[in-house]
Amino acid sequence: MAATPVRVAVRWKLLAAFAGAFTLVFGFIAVWAVENASKTALEQVTLQLTSAATGVARIIDPEEFEQLVTTVPAVPDPSLPGGLGYPPSPLYVSVADALRQLTDVVPESQPYSYFRDAGDGQLYFAASAGYFGDPQYGVTFRQPVREVSEPDTRLRMAEGLGGTVVEPPYTDAFGSWVSVYTPILSSTGGSVGAVGVDYPLDYVQSVEKEARAAVFPILGAAYLALLLLVLLVSTMVVRPLRRLTDATQRIADGEYELDVRSLVHSRFPDELYELGESFQVMAAKVAAREKSLTSEVQRLRVQIDHQKREQAVKEITETDFFADLEAKAATLRARMHEPDPPEVSESPDEPPAT
Known part of the structure; x- marks a missing residue:
């Protein structure tokens, strides 16, 4: 692993x-x-x-x-x-x-x-x-x-x-x-x-x-100040990225109506705002695609169920038992359509009816 x-x-x-x-x-x-x-x-x-x-x-x-x-x-x-x-x-x-x-x-x-x-x-x-x-x-x-x-x-x-x-x-x-x-x-x-x-x-x-004593503290202070500035700026840049990350997770969970652009709203639109717009368009396309796929799945499911029924009926009708049963049914139907035989008189001396 x-x-x-x-x-x-x-x-x-x-x-x-x-x-x-x-x-x-x-x-x-x-x-x-x-x-x-x-x-x-x-x-x-x-x-x-x-x-x-x-x-x-x-x-x-x-x-x-x-x-x-x-x-x-x-x-x-x-x-x-x-x-x-x-x-x-x-x-x-x-x-x-x-x-x-x-x-x-x-x-x-x-x-x-x-x-x-x-x-x-x-x-x-x-x-x-x-x-x-x-x-x-x-x-x-x-x-x-x-x-x-x-x-x-x-x-x-x-x-x-x-x-x-x-x-x-x-x-x-x-x-x-x-x-x-x-x-x-x-x-x-x-x-x-x-x-x-x-x-x-x-x-x-x-x-x-003396030069080291004068220069090193100044450079050290400037070094720390610049690092703090970098940390501050990076935090400001990463914060909207983190919001975008959370938004993509919510979209992945099915919340397609989420307004991503509002999460990276800026007075002056920048690359992050454009990225938010791209995510918004992507979410709309994913939602439409999911809806289309859902309809297609339902249609395929109905078609598959119908095919399964036909297959099941075919499997039943093609068995020897069903063939024998069908033959017996045909025999019964044939007998039902045969004419009845004439009635025979019980007394030999009695003339047949006219």
Whole structure:
């Protein structure tokens, strides 16, 4: 026996369909809004870092920087992670002070300078704005770049010696960053080093969080409001359909005079009203057809009864018993039509009557 299919009302089907569509649309809007806010924030940060880095690179005296990296030796300091410290050189302080000015413009930034050693061709850090921190932080003088940076970062830092380079967001052992590298150019246009600025992505992440906090409640409220609107509209549409369904059941039960059009009456006739008219015409045709069929059935019933009687009579008359009975009846009728025999006198001497 086939299982009875589960009945699902039309309005719930409509609600489910619109809910699926709204989920896709609002999900796309939410993702786009958050990503767009994050992208905009990242672009603003990158633009600000690029402007600040190029500005600092211009105010650093290239001759002092070149003298710093070529004449001032590294200062061992076992208390620091890299084993190197900060040199007590006015050249170092001058460059570090220029970098410190960048932190006044972009407070969360961590600016530093670096150069390529002419002897081994490796990258080394020079002055850092962290020198003025309390406690001091950041890279130290002549600390090898390879000790704290990933290969991709070192590649972009090397490119930064020749022109301004923006490194997309990345993560290392110290956190998540976006970085800008720009060269320090001499009076002849040659590069003597570069300025690097690391900026933590906390700001961009906070912008994403704020965007989610602002966008999600609005989209959620709009989502629920639209679902309620769909439920209301679907109920208004389904209600006359339900009345039509009830009307068809009543018509099926023989109530052909039912005014279906009045059940879907509308100030402005629509498809449902036309459907009601069609049901009205159908009911009238069904009623006429049923009346015609009833008359035809009665006529056929009379004809069938007459045929049955003839068949029954035929079956009776064709039996041997009826044939024998008919023969006996014929014999009786023949005897009834024979003349009576003459009367015989009882006395032989008496003459016959004349």
